[in-house]
Amino acid sequence: MRAPTHPAAIRHRARALQHRQVSPTSTETARSSSASSAPATSTTAATSRSFVDGAKRFGEPKDWKVIARGNVSTADALSAARALCAQKVDMVALGAGSLSDAIPASEEPACEKTVWYVPAQGNIAQTPRILLSEDSVNQNLLAAGHAAGMLMKDKNLDTAGFVGGLDVEFEQRASVAFKAGVRSVLPDAKVLISFAGDQNDSAKAKEATQAQLRQGAKVIYPYLGGSTDAAARLANETGVLTLTPGTDRCASTDPKFDISVIFDPGSYLTAALQQFADGKMEVGTKKTWMMGVDEVPTVKFCNGTDEQNKQLRAVHVRHRLRQDRRRRRSQAPWFLRSRSRAPGPQQRSRRQPFAAWNQQGVRQGRRQRQRGSVDQPRTDPRSAG
Template identity: 45%
Template sequence: MNKMLRTVAALVIAPGLLLTACGDPQTDKPKTPKGSGTGSAAATGTQAGGTLPENEPDVNRDGKVVIGVMSPGDTKDKGYYQSFVDDTQKFADENGWKLTIVDKINPANAVQQARNLCLQRVDMIAIGASELKDALSASTEPQCKGVTWYISGGQGVKQTPAFTQSLDFINESLYAAGYAAGLILKENGGKKAGYITGPDLDFARAVAKAFTAGIKSVVPDAEVIENYTGDFNDSGKANEAANAQLSQGVKVIYPYLGGATDSVTRIANQKGVPALTPGTDRCGAAGGGVKYAISVIFSPGAYFAGALKDFKEGTLRMGVAREWHLGKDPVPTVKLCEPKGDQEAKLNKLIEDIGSGRLNVDDAVAGKQ
């Protein structure tokens, strides 16, 4: 399985993007539907190898625990970036810890922002997306001595002894997302799906490829129309792409975006076209005046919660990556918000087959089976 993990993702200024979650052609966050797997070492919080820092979680022994969060995106985007902060804040509140959040960080300023957090005597620096991976270079500087480092891993994040990361896999989540979208296309008689994202980057193309393969596994003659707007958050550009796709007859649409996600989905809702989420679980009551048909869940906050649990227990090791797999762990996963007939059973079976290895999803995306 090649490892180009979600930047989700995380270059997701959107989501993996996400897919955090985006690293392997297999990288906006989480709940567990039926059939999504029973969990593994990644889900239960165990890690092997690496080194164990002293005195976790109060690594600087000042009597309090402070987590510094760095995000390239808006942590109030109702999606990928916000999920990282929401889950972290919940954990911090439950344990009497303090959270220091710095968001909308330009990657060019990542190292300096990390230095600033170290000078504020944080116990951990948590980097919410791989666009800010350069911040990790500050880990060896004197002012950051003893600080624990975590990153939502992804494309271009090379593991070193200085930090720990979480990884998920584009092909797993996005093939399943495409399969779910294919089930909806088959139900509504459509032959076209839309995919709208931001910059035309390698991981975004990998997401599109896996999504398309999943759709075609259900509707072989389906067409996926792709639009790369150049910006995950620019609603004007995203809306223009959505209107163009809808005029071409798309019957399901995937806004793999950040701040522009709801804007596109609102337009799709008005036309009666189902939409997918880029990372979070938004099935149920509509929020912000929008409704989703499929939740594609690879929230960086859910992955980080596992690391925080270990950190609290003094068992979070540096120098190792924790992998999260569809069908094995509670997240990532995909669910239909209002399944019809046997759609849920079919989707759950696919997820189980990916998790068990009965379906080699990398081969499926590559067209080898």
């Protein structure tokens, strides 16, 4: 028997969760809870707390049992997943794509009644029993930059800073998107970009942050891991505005944040669990979390004015409308899709030879008629007087 994919079948399984158990697995810290329900979670060191807390935050009020597995290495991922399926869990949620070696277990008889949640990292292949989960770093950081630009405009600031961890392609794209977001509000704003060289080294993070403060940064985005708080505290000392790199920390006072940029794995898992409970999770598909469409990702001001919050909601609405247009275009017949956008270079190159030939033929025919070398149209004899 295959894992159900029809919404009615999933709803039936969701109603039965109150009699089942849940099992999350973490590569960082082993956690467990004695409630009564069903996902199994696996996470990396950087995201384990958020991931497991997300499962508990959603599951425990519903009396679901969350079983957290910790310190799972890549080599042990498959055996850990098999052990969870042997406990009759209803969902296995991997916290990182690095644990994708566990996915073959989803096709085994012991896991035939288990739904799988997997982050779409790297080149993980879609299989019938897993839900792949992904987001867009460009949309998240563009919105973060736009929100930072709004605060800068209101406070008459002109310099922002982005402090990344590693100078790698993923973080480079994030920095470019953040810069574009700031300049979508303030075209002449100065955006400083630097990389500390490590996601979790507090000393390096503070050094990179201090360098940007000396250059006049009035907004600091510590796009870091374990060293985020060290960089944010240093920014707080000089009254510089700060943003969170993925979680909602508006309630935090040490350090203090002005904007929460929310795209952490725990938030996505919580949203997926809600879909699972509502019978709306579709395994065998890829879920792309879109700003303005889904509850997460999102951006919010921690102490924003009514006008600022209104403007930020308008940004989310624009994201949603843009995604709606893209979806309608992708679902339209091919002949409508081709007319819904300007012709690309290849389309123009195909049309130009025909257009040039046609115009040349018209000009040639006109010249021939003027010289009298082309027979003139014959006159209908019945029209003669």
